[in-house]
Amino acid sequence: xxxxxxxxxxxxxxxxxxxxxxxxxxxxxxxxxxxxxxxxxxxxxxxxxxxxxxxxxxxxxxxxxxxxxxxxxxxxxxxxxxxxxxxxxxxxxxxxxxxxxxxxxxxxxxxxxxxxxxxxxxxxxxxxxxxxxxxxxxxxxxxxxxxxxxxxxxxxxxxxxxxxxxxxxx
Ligand code: AMP
Numbered sequence: 773x774x775x776x777x778x779x780x781x782x783x784x785x786x787x788x789x790x791x792x793x794x795x796x797x798x799x800x801x802x803x804x805x806x807x808x809x810x811x812x813x814x815x816x817x818x819x820x821x822x823x824x825x826x827x828x829x830x831x832x833x834x835x836x837x838x839x840x841x842x843x844x845x846x847x848x849x850x851x852x853x854x855x856x857x858x859x860x861x862x863x864x865x866x867x868x869x870x871x872x873x874x875x876x877x878x879x880x881x882x883x884x885x886x887x888x889x890x891x892x893x894x895x896x897x898x899x900x901x902x903x904x905x906x907x908x909x910x911x912x913x914x915x916x917x918x919x920x921x922x923x924x925x926x927x928x929x930x931x932x933x934x935x936x937x938x939x940x941x942x
Contacts, residue, residue, distance in 0.1 A: 775811075776940050778804040779920065793920055793942075795830060795891050808939060809837045812889070812917055815937045816842060819914045821887040823847050823880060825906065827873065827898050828854075830891040834919065838889065847879040847886070849902050860908045864901035866894075873898070875905045882910030893918040893938055896927030903934050 778798040785792040798804050812834060816824075823845040826835030832848060839846035852861065852872050859874040880886055886906045888899055893916070903913040913934055921927065921938035928936055 773804060773807045775804060775808055775919070779940075793892055793922070795833075795919060798919070799833060808919060809834065809841065811939050812838055812919075813841050815917050815939075816887055818937075819887055819935075820885060821914050822884040823886050825849055825875070825880075825886045825888050825902060825913075827888070827890040827902055831889050834891065835889040844887075847875060849873045849875050849905065860905050862901040862904045862908070864897040866897055871898070873901050873905060875909075877909060880906060880909050880911035884911045885914045886911055887914055888916040888934075889918075890916070891919050893921040893927040893931075893936060895925050896930030899927070899934070899936070900931045903931065 778801050780794040780797050782792040782794050798808060816838060824835050824839045825847045826832045828850045835846055852874055855874055855876055858877045860877050861872055861874045863872045888902050890899055899916045906913040915935040918938040919940060921941045923941050
C-alpha cells in the first residue's frame with residue numbers, strides 16, 4: 773500500500789512558504805492507518821525499549837495504538853501548562869517558530885529506555901528536545917520513529933546520534 777497517497781499537501785500552512793503534510797486523510801482511511809501502525813510496530817520491534825514517548829499532538833495518534841499493540845507504557849510529551857504534575861522541560865526551534873515540550877518528571881526512571889514517536893521529522897528540533905527531556909531524567913532515548921521524513925530539512929543530522937526511521941521519505 774502506498775501510504776504517501778494518503779497524505780495531503782497544504783501549501784502555505786501554517787505560514788507562507790511551508791508545505792504542510794496533512795495526515796488527516798491517513799487517519800480517515802482505516803486500512804491505511806492500520807498499515808501505518810503495523811509498519812511502525814515492525815520498525816519498533818528492532819529496538820529494545822521500556823516505554824513509548826509521543827510528541828504533542830499528532831504523535832499521540834500513532835503512539836497510542838503502538839503502545840497498546842506492543843504492551844508498553846505510553847508517555848505524553850506536552851506543551852507547557854498541560855501536564856498537572858511536576859515536569860521537566862526543554863525549549864526548541866521549529867520549522868515555523870519556537871516551542872517547548874514537557875514531560876512528567878516521574879514518567880521515566882533513570883536507566884529506562886524510551887522509543888520516541890512523532891508524525892513528521894522536519895528540522896528535528898522537536899525530537900531532539902524530546903531526547904533531551906529523556907536524558908534530563910537519566911533515561912535513554914533509543915530511537916525515533918516517524919510516518920514521514922522531510923529529508924531536505926536534514927533533521928537526521930540535528931538528532932544525531934539518535935537513530936531515526938521513517939515509513940516515508942521526501
Ligand atoms: P521539527 O521539530 O521541525 O522536526 O518538526 C516536527 C513537528 O512539526 C512534527 O510534530 C510535525 O507534526 C510538525 N511539522 C513540521 N513541519 C511540518 C510539515 N511540513 N508538515 C507537517 N507537519 C510538520
